[in-house]
Amino acid sequence: MYLNRTKLSGRIDSKLEKQLTETRDYWKNVLRRIIETILFLSGRGLPFRGSDEHFGSNHNGNYLGILELLSKFDPFLAQHIAVHGNQGKGHTSYYLSKTICNEFIALIANKTRTMNIDQLKKAGYFSISVDFTPDITHMDQLTIILKYVNNDGPVERFITFIHITSHTGANLALCLLNFLKENDINIENCRGQSYDNASNMSGTYTGMQAEIKKCNSLIDYIPCIAHSLNIVGQSAVDCCVEAVSFFVTRWSANAEAVKALFLSYENINEALRKIQNDTLQKQSTRHQASCLSSILGHLETGIMCELWHNILEPFNKCSKSIQSGIIDLYTEINLIESLKIVLQNIRNQYDEYESNGMKRAKNEDYKLTRHRKKFKRNESSFNELNAKESFKINTSYVIIDQLYSVLVHRINAYTTVRDNFKLLSDISMNMQIEDIEGGMKKLLERYPKDFPDDFTNELVFRQRLYH
Structure with a gap:
């Protein structure tokens, strides 16, 4: 019925x-x-x-x-x-209407965010990546990205924008922690944080990474490697007057700019001389061309072209490899370590760069030598270092040594993480059981609650099966 x-x-x-x-x-x-x-x-x-x-x-x-x-x-x-x-x-x-359209966008965004957060909670451990950028209305906003591992492997998910009014490390950390708390994301499960190298983000004492680490000492800070490499180069560009004078473009464009000059030095100089002598050009254009041609005729410019090309070529290749998206941390560290060897070799090749520089500039005199010949003053001060030694030590060595020291400093942040997980990256069929037990002991000292009690035994058992 x-x-x-x-x-x-x-x-x-x-x-x-x-x-x-x-x-x-x-x-x-x-x-x-x-x-x-x-x-x-x-x-x-x-x-x-x-x-x-x-x-x-x-x-x-x-x-x-x-x-x-x-x-x-x-x-x-x-x-x-x-x-x-x-x-x-x-x-x-x-x-x-646009009103209902905006409502649907907000609903879809909330649903997507909820699904991502649910996946993260199931994954357990996660890391955070934060940056800030102005929106179209020029309001600063914090960009929050969470990284975790699900059944398909590592994933990286944009979560939300948060409007901010202060750029201090403490305020940025507070905004992030409040968001995690509101969404019931446990900061105790966080194991990594990655930001750029700005002091308010990377500062050891008052930076955002330091404030976050107060909540959980296991949240290792890993600065962006590509960004670090740019800062390494920029520090060298700014280290002495000759380096600053040589560059007229931003660091990101320097490699291509120097390569073009390196390959076409004489052709560029010839083009400048033609512009200089072209009566149809404006006087300001002819004057600028004359000044640039004169600079290319300096021996120091020829040497700097040789020096920077040999520096920037490997640095640029390393930077592109790092940003390829298909490279792991251990390979990245090896690439950066190789740059140290490159710099050491370049430091010993000054005579070769000087010889090539003379051919490029068609000039064998340093500016310092020309200055002394013209004025013949304070000759005693020049006797301490001749023009070549002065330029080599006060310019070439300064650039290379600055690059090397900053590079070493930047690598330390990554080698710490590599060393912590060295066992899991190096494990192979040929590894001795004693090495596995020693590596696991180091891991358990750092992360006492992250591994199951029988994890060491599982690795040992696996190794015995191979043997």
């Missing part, structure tokens, strides 16, 4: 129920089209709105534009837009 009564036919409210079903299905169909359009645009990072919100306008943006395109092949959507589109203010938009 109950089943019979639930059947629509024969009921006094059958028409009403049918009307409700049709209405419900209608709006479901509308929502499917609206949401798929929003997912399409947001998934590709495309802008939604244009300068107006009128169907039929060429300036109504991607959101309304795509709906118009779909309506050409979808009679259902075409009918909906014809009835409810361009109603103007004060009328119901029926899912076609």
Whole structure:
């Protein structure tokens, strides 16, 4: 009897129920089209709105534009837009306005964030990566990215933006910790943090990484390697007057700029001389060309071109490899370690760079020598170091030694992590059981709660099977 009564036919409210079903299905169909359009645009990072919100306008943006395109092949959507589109203010938009569009974007974002956080909690351990950048309204915001390992392997997920009013390490750390607490993410499960090398982020005492580490001493700070390499180079560029004078571009463009000069030194100089003598050019242009040509004629410029090309070529290759996305920490450290050897070799090749520099500049005199010949003053001060030794020691060695010292300092942050997990990276069939037990002892001293009680026994048992 109950089943019979639930059947629509024969009921006094059958028409009403049918009307409700049709209405419900209608709006479901509308929502499917609206949401798929929003997912399409947001998934590709495309802008939604244009300068107006009128169907039929060429300036109504991607959101309304795509709906118009779909309506050409979808009679259902075409009918909906014809009835409810361009109603103007004060009328119901029926899912076609920017307001409802923003609400759907927020709902989708919240759902995505919740799913990512749920995955992170299942994974257990995680690391954090934070940076800040202004939005389109020039409001500073903190970008939070969480990294963890799920069944598919390591993943990196953007979680949210947080508007900030202060850039101090303490305030940035507080914003992050409050977000983790609000989302029930346990900071005790965090094992790594990675930021750029700005002092408010990387500072040992008051930086964000130090503030976060107060909450959990196991959260190792790993600065961005590519960013570190840029800072290493920039420190060398700024270390002496000759280095600053040589560069007119940012560090990121220096490698290509120096390579172009290295390969086409004489051609560039010849082009400058032609511009200098071209009466059809502006006087300011001819003067600038004359100054640049004169600089290329200095022996020091030729030597600096040789020196920096031999420095930047391996540094640039290393930087590109690090940013390839398919390289692990241990390989990155080995690459950076190899740069130390490169710098040591370059330090011993000054005579070769001087000889090549003379050929490039077609000049065998240093500026210091020319200065002494012209003025013949304070000759006793020049007797201590001749022009070559002065430039080699006060410029060439200063650049190389600055690069080397900063490089060593930057490597230390990564070698600590490498050494902690050396066992897991080096383990092989040929490893001795004593080495495995010693490596696990070191790991357990650092992370006493992170490994199961029988983990050491499992590794030993595995090794015995191989033997």
